Amino acid sequence: MSFRKAITPSLLAxxxxxxxxxxxxxxxxxxxxxxMVPTDAEAAKIVDDAEAAWTSVxxxxxxxxxxxxxxxFDVVAAGPSTDRATQNKWTDGFTxxxxxxxxxxxxxxxxxxxxxxxxxGIATLKSGDKGEPVMFRYTDVYxxxxxxxxxxxxEHLSTPPAGEA
Numbered sequence: 001m002s003f004r005k006a007i008t009p010s011l012l013a014x015x016x017x018x019x020x021x022x023x024x025x026x027x028x029x030x031x032x033x034x035x036m037v038p039t040d041a042e043a044a045k046i047v048d049d050a051e052a053a054w055t056s057v058x059x060x061x062x063x064x065x066x067x068x069x070x071x072x073f074d075v076v077a078a079g080p081s082t083d084r085a086t087q088n089k090w091t092d093g094f095t096x097x098x099x100x101x102x103x104x105x106x107x108x109x110x111x112x113x114x115x116x117x118x119x120x121g122i123a124t125l126k127s128g129d130k131g132e133p134v135m136f137r138y139t140d141v142y143x144x145x146x147x148x149x150x151x152x153x154x155e156h157l158s159t160p161p162a163g164e165a
Contacts, residue, residue, distance in 0.1 A: 035114030043111045046142060046150045047119040054125065055102045059091045067143065067151035075136055075157050099125035099134060117142040117150065122160065135160060 038046065050065040066072070066087070073080045074090045081087055107121035120139040141154040 037114045038111055038117065040109070040111065043109050043117045046117060047109050047140070050140070050142070050150075050152060051102070051104070051119075051123075054123070055100050057095045057098055057100070059088055059095050062091050062095070063088060065152050066155070067145070067153045070152055071154045073156040073158070075159050097125075097131065097134060098127050099131075100128045101126040115144040 053062045053065055056062060063084075068084060069082050070087070071080050071082055072087050072090070074087075076090060076093065077086075081090075102123065102125050104121045104123050108119070110118045112118060118139065118141050120137075122135065122137050124133050124135045126133045137158050137160060139154075139156045140152045142150045143153045144150055
């Protein structure tokens, strides 16, 4: 058998094995669009819309801004809660005060990235009646959900130190 006859089948076998091991080239994918970071004006609207619910006197409307399982610190409890029933109870107590006027001092809205906004300030809510105003400090962390909706995932409420209210 000649050298040439022995090499040809071997070369053919190696070529076929190498060819089988090669993966076909997939077409290049278009780069994913960069996540859109909200503008300051867009972030302010997201926060304003959620805060507008505070004077609705409607627990369901207020809680619609909060993601299920959100961490909430309330002025009526020492520790946080992720339990929706507890959070609804806190909100029911808040809506029972029938606070209908809302003003926010020293408000800050920070856009951290395409999926996170933080809002903080000092809120004063008053009843249309002769009720005492209620003042509290707040920090809310908003997270963009897969469906594009912004939800509060963390809230911390506290009363101002005595003498500063």
